[in-house]
Amino acid sequence: MTLYPNAKVNLGLRVLGERPDGYHDIDTVFLPVVGLHDVLTLHLLPGGPACTLEVGGGVDCGAVRDNLIVRAYELLRPYAPPAVRMELRKQIPVGAGLGGGSADGAFALAAIAQRCQRAVGAGLLAELVLELGSDCPFFLLNRPALGRGRGERLRSVSVPIAGFWLLLVTPPVHVSTGWAFGQLEGERSPIPVDEAIAKPLNEWQGLLLNDFQCPIARAIPQVAEVLERMATLAPSYYALSGSGPSVYGLFPQHPECPEGFFSGCHVSVTQLAW
Numbered sequence: 468m469t470l471y472p473n474a475k476v477n478l479g480l481r482v483l484g485e486r487p488d489g490y491h492d493i494d495t496v497f498l499p500v501v502g503l504h505d506v507l508t509l510h511l512l513p514g515g516p517a518c519t520l521e522v523g524g525g526v527d528c529g530a531v532r533d534n535l536i537v538r539a540y541e542l543l544r545p546y547a548p549p550a551v552r553m554e555l556r557k558q559i560p561v562g563a564g565l566g567g568g569s570a571d572g573a574f575a576l577a578a579i580a581q582r583c584q585r586a587v588g589a590g591l592l593a594e595l596v597l598e599l600g601s602d603c604p605f606f607l608l609n610r611p612a613l614g615r616g617r618g619e620r621l622r623s624v625s626v627p628i629a630g631f632w633l634l635l636v637t638p639p640v641h642v643s644t645g646w647a648f649g650q651l652e653g654e655r656s657p658i659p660v661d662e663a664i665a666k667p668l669n670e671w672q673g674l675l676l677n678d679f680q681c682p683i684a685r686a687i688p689q690v691a692e693v694l695e696r697m698a699t700l701a702p703s704y705y706a707l708s709g710s711g712p713s714v715y716g717l718f719p720q721h722p723e724c725p726e727g728f729f730s731g732c733h734v735s736v737t738q739l740a741w
């Protein structure tokens with residue numbers, strides 16, 4: 468069985484108060500980027516619970532036991548999953564604000580849950596996927612969605628971007644999400660994301676804000692540079708995704724980007740379906 472866990476970007480991201488559990492309530496729209504995905508192959512084997520994971524593509528995404536795919540399997544152990552040998556080809560940049568690890572974990576959890584001997588219903592699956600990470604519940608839905616709470620209170624939304632092109636640029640730095648939350652300062656967007664997104668797309672810039680953008684651009688010069696360069700391409704809208712360092716621009720036509728314009732960065736262009 469082959470799965471294609473895809474990236475996401477955040478359209479607007481407000482960080483509200485810190486909660487008693489140490490997490491923050493957020494207000495965002497998650498947008499799937501199906502054109503940028505990892506490839507995860509699961510070989511189901513006879514016998515009781517056991518799993519192996521091989522990560523290919525020369526990408527370092529930490530110790531195998533800490534991989535969200537293995538953690539997803541471990542969460543399912545009480546429900547008698549089949550033995551499985553897994554291979555992951557990473558294509559989504561790691562630690563990039565694109566939710567790559569979260570997507571891998573959520574896709575693996577959903578697929579293996581269906582094959583457990585003890586039933587894993589929708590309610591239990593929703594609890595388990597949030598244990599994996601705050602971005603993970605979105606990937607079970609994988610449609611444009613307003614996310615509140617830690618990101619698990621999800622509601623489908625329509626966004627007026629069908630046919631638009633997404634230029635996604637990731638500078639060669641990893642950002643730890645926990646560290647990024649510590650960089651936030653007083654300034655926060657006062658405009659709820661659903662209000663901003665209801666405006667025409669050409670009014671989003673300056674209204675639909677990511678609270679991480681200013682502090683992360685201040686802390687990481689490569690992010691500031693990519694944001695400046697993106698602006699010169701005159702996108703309809705551009706912003707930081709998640710806690711960075713990835714920056715995206717939305718264009719009505721295929722963006723023309725001279726060779727080497729984002730030197731050293733991972734660059735991808737995809738047309739959006741929504």
Ligand SMILES: C[C@](O)(CO)[C@H](O)COP(=O)(O)OP(=O)(O)OC[C@H]1O[C@@H](n2ccc(N)nc2=O)[C@H](O)[C@@H]1O
Binds near residue numbers: 495616709710
């Ligand atoms: C920034 C976003 O990517 C926006 O979509 C997410 O909110 C982050 O989600 P994530 O990477 O799945 O984050 P988690 O793995 O759950 O948490 C990593 C760390 O980020 C902080 N964290 C994360 C999510 C959240 N709503 N509040 C937080 O304060 C916590 O310090 C936590 O220990």
Ligand SMILES: Nc1ncnc2c1ncn2[C@@H]1O[C@H](COP(=O)(O)OP(=O)(O)OP(=O)(O)O)[C@@H](O)[C@H]1O
Binds near residue numbers: 529533560561567711
């Ligand atoms: N399958 C995986 N792919 C990538 N990273 C993983 C995976 N499993 C665990 N990780 C760990 O998670 C860390 C964050 O990686 P990830 O690519 O998910 O970040 P991110 O895109 O910034 O996430 P988010 O947007 O959800 O905050 C990595 O540094 C790595 O140690």
